[in-house]
Ligand SMILES: Nc1ncnc2c1ncn2[C@@H]1O[C@H](COP(=O)(O)OP(=O)(O)O)[C@@H](O)[C@H]1O
């Protein structure tokens with residue numbers, strides 16, 4: 001079974017004269033268990049696509065089947081359930097709560113699906129922050145804060161981790177570390193990862209690269225020997 005089967009996916013913004021066609025009829029299959037990169041210039045429709053894969057937004061037309069469920073037929077409540085149970089999100093901004101320490105920030109998400117502090121700590125260990133669990137966001141570097149946000153996304157063990165330019169605000173070295181963490185989660189837990197970037201270099205770490213241009217798929221290529229994040233040049 002595939003992870004996502006996408007057919008005729010369109011998303012328009014605005015109306016009448018000011019209409020923007022962000023996605024222009026996308027057909028795409030995303031296999032399960034892969035580290036998939038969506039590569040494209042700014043404005044090519046990457047975030048729009050990811051938002052629909054994560055049930056944060058609905059298409060103008062077309063269909064997205066997750067495993068064997070048509071998630072584009074979901075109502076608001078089903079969309080919320082799907083986001084909660086199935087998807088972990090990581091964005092460029094960390095969106096941590098300033099008054100909660102690292103482990104509390106992770107728990108704040110895990111609580112919603114009834115997980116324990118132990119699970120939260122385990123997630124922080126996996127991202128290499130076991131010695132920072134009582135630190136508040138203001139006491140952590142950008143890279144550390146992003147790793148807390150990754151721990152928050154994975155603590156509930158989602159089937160899919162959706163990452164929208166998570167290294168966008170980080171310097172080179174820190175960005176590499178974040179990529180390594182994502183690769184490790186993919187390897188150890190078998191989580192399917194979808195990673196958005198505009199960087200051709202970062203795309204080299206992927207199993208599969210989907211190229212988007214102006215709301216259309218340019219190519220889908222499989223990478224027989226993905227680079228390790230340390231081999232990436234920025
Ligand atoms: N909420 C919105 N309202 C109007 N236009 C939007 C909105 N979100 C995105 N767009 C437009 O849709 C296109 C694709 O945007 P986006 O998916 O954010 O691209 P990317 O993530 O690749 O930079 C762009 O032309 C953008 O300006």
Ligand SMILES: [Mg+2]
Nearest residue numbers: 046047048164
């Ligand atoms: Mg974007």
